[in-house]
Amino acid sequence: MLTTLVMLQAVTIVTGVYAVRNDLSLSTLTSRSSPTTPTASPEESPPISVVTAGPVLAQLPARAGDGPLPTKGTLTRQLTDALGDKALGDRVGAVVLDAVTGERLFASNPETGIVPASTTKLVTCAAALAALGPDARLxxxxxxxxxxxxxxxxxxxxxxxxxxxxxxxxxxxxxxxxxxxxxxxxxxxxxxxxxxxxxxxxxxxxxxxxxxxxxxxxxxxxxxxxxxxxxxxxxxxxxxxxxxxxxxxxxxxxxxxxxxxxxxxxxxxxxxxxxxxxxxxxxxxxxxxxPVYALVEHALTFSDNDLSEALARQVAIKEGKPASFDGASDAIHAVLQRLGVAKGIRVYDGSGLSTRNSISADGLARLLALAAGSAHPDLRAIASGMPIAGFSGTLGNGRRFTGGDSKGQVGLVRAKTGTLNHVNTLAGLATTKDGRLVTFAFMADQVPVNAEPVLDRLAAIVARA
Incomplete structure (x- = not known):
């Protein structure tokens, strides 16, 4: 069931980003973004060689991702406390789901549509994998x-x-x-x-x-x-x-x-x-x-805007829609409907640069649960492509999961980041201390200051649960 995914997490952390050398010719390099600086999401890590995590592997559970559920009371108390941080602002959506059953373990404003920034790429890539197939090429x-x-x-x-x-x-x-x-x-x-x-x-x-x-x-x-x-x-x-x-x-x-x-x-x-x-x-x-699966991995790991827009257009072509922004939006929605995860998701581009995009925390967490499950192996590159906390892509840039409560969870969270002016989001997978695989989405689009450390803390709480 989830054995493959957990093993994939372990192997990737030890060997690095698929033994990647990230050449700058394929990276989208953007300046750091903050709520007061008019730059767009996302920022990328500098070129990296093979990452070796050493003892981090020992922290990973040997179970198959279906250990006991975390205690809801403790998880709720800790997440509610963290969500009270003023850095998140007044509009926040948060959801944690059990990846095995889809049971909601925690929710705060779960249905509220939030500007997702680059977590939109999870939607685009899932639609591309489902519509085009992992082995398609351009x-x-x-x-x-x-x-x-x-x-x-x-x-x-x-x-x-x-x-x-x-x-x-x-x-x-x-x-x-x-x-x-x-x-x-x-x-x-x-x-x-x-x-x-x-x-x-x-x-x-x-x-x-x-x-x-x-x-x-x-x-x-x-x-x-x-x-x-x-x-x-x-x-x-x-x-x-x-x-x-x-x-x-x-x-x-x-x-x-x-x-x-x-x-x-x-x-x-x-x-x-x-x-x-x-x-x-x-x-x-x-x-x-x-192949598309490798393009998806790159698009997610390095939050590649150009590649994400291309994948969205390819979905439109495959679905018989005009290869335009409107056509891609309609095509992605149609694919998500077939997958049963369209609720709470509406996008107007493939990269997440558009401030018109609206995704609920519940919609994003459920999409990730679908990708993590066994029913759709064609979506597996969603899991393998998301950055690893403290090691790769937009979570390996030296600023994420490096301090405070989140530092101890390096390597135990895979997640996609999102950053625009006044917008910070984080959505991904974590394995709890007892070996349960869960998905999460933490989203805020009225942040007064950079809220990335708070999002890292929230994900770390889930990984420790």
Missing amino acids: STRVVQGASADSIVLVGGGDPTLAGPSAKPGSYPRQASLATLASRTAKALKSRGVTKVTLSYDASLYTGPTLAPGWKPSYVPDGNVTPVHALAIDEGRQHPGHSQPRVSDPPRFAAAAFAGLLRKNGVGVAGAVRPARAARGAAELGRVDSA
């Missing part, structure tokens, strides 16, 4: 144009596509524009073609490139790139830096591709222009992203 292709010496670069919605300046070695392994150029050049030369005209097709996505509820500063501050179906390095002008973001990601990617073709002995004549690829056009080259 493809970038080159197809034949209208003549033998014309070609079209077709974006498939993979924002992780590595441009010529990206450093190799990141996890998950990225598709490479250089590889696509090499394969395309080889195919062209086999036909005797050594000079082409190049167009690009980014028409897979439709509608506005910025979501409702996004602040105008998000793009210039490097929090996100306008959403396009063709981009390299998540729209960054320089792969290792969050800003500046390029003004026209498809054209930027196509220009880089033209340069790579020339390096492979194929000349490119004239200007590179947008165009629609003909349906059924012969494919000359193709590269595929990492």
Whole structure:
């Protein structure tokens, strides 16, 4: 039942984030956010090598996650006391559920819709795994144009596509524009073609490139790139830096591709222009992203805004909806309805940058319980992707679970963070001291000051229960 999940927790803590080297070419680096600083969620950890936890493994229970339930009275008293901290403000939702049965162990304003910030990514990723399947991949292709010496670069919605300046070695392994150029050049030369005209097709996505509820500063501050179906390095002008973001990601990617073709002995004549690829056009080259489960793990561990928006658009396409913000919102809702966890969840983007998003603590905790259970093994990457307290991703940045009551629970909590102006949220999994696996969601969207330490304390109380 839950044995696999608990073993996964133990193995991940010992070996690190799947033996990850987080290359900056795939990270979303944002400045620290506070209620008084106009920056967006989330912040990411610096590059990390393999994490080894040593004695932390000994703290993990050997049981299969179905030990006795914690004493409700004690849990209620401790959580109620912590929720009284003034740093949380006046609008707080909190829920703790038994992951085995779904029984509510604690609740405070459980049905209240709260601005979730980046905990929205849990919803997006669950919908992507359920709709697309864990092994699906996003493809970038080159197809034949209208003549033998014309070609079209077709974006498939993979924002992780590595441009010529990206450093190799990141996890998950990225598709490479250089590889696509090499394969395309080889195919062209086999036909005797050594000079082409190049167009690009980014028409897979439709509608506005910025979501409702996004602040105008998000793009210039490097929090996100306008959403396009063709981009390299998540729209960054320089792969290792969050800003500046390029003004026209498809054209930027196509220009880089033209340069790579020339390096492979194929000349490119004239200007590179947008165009629609003909349906059924012969494919000359193709590269595929990492599988969706690995993309989900990365999106959750490092709170990747660009990747989350791409996954949301892919859900829309799979569900037969327009590949727009509105289409993705409708598609995600439809998938959640099929899963039986749509109640209390309404989103308007995939990343959680939108202040229009509304999720109840109960809705988020129940989504996590579904992902942790055995009925939907296709959702397992939700559990494996969430940061580990004090070790990885947005919980391993040196500021979380490092002091006070929460310090002793390093490694025993997996959770997704969320931070916007006046918004702090935390939702995830914890194994209690007696070996019971529980899910939790703590959410506040009127915080007067940074409430992250209080959220860490709440999660630590659950892990100690």
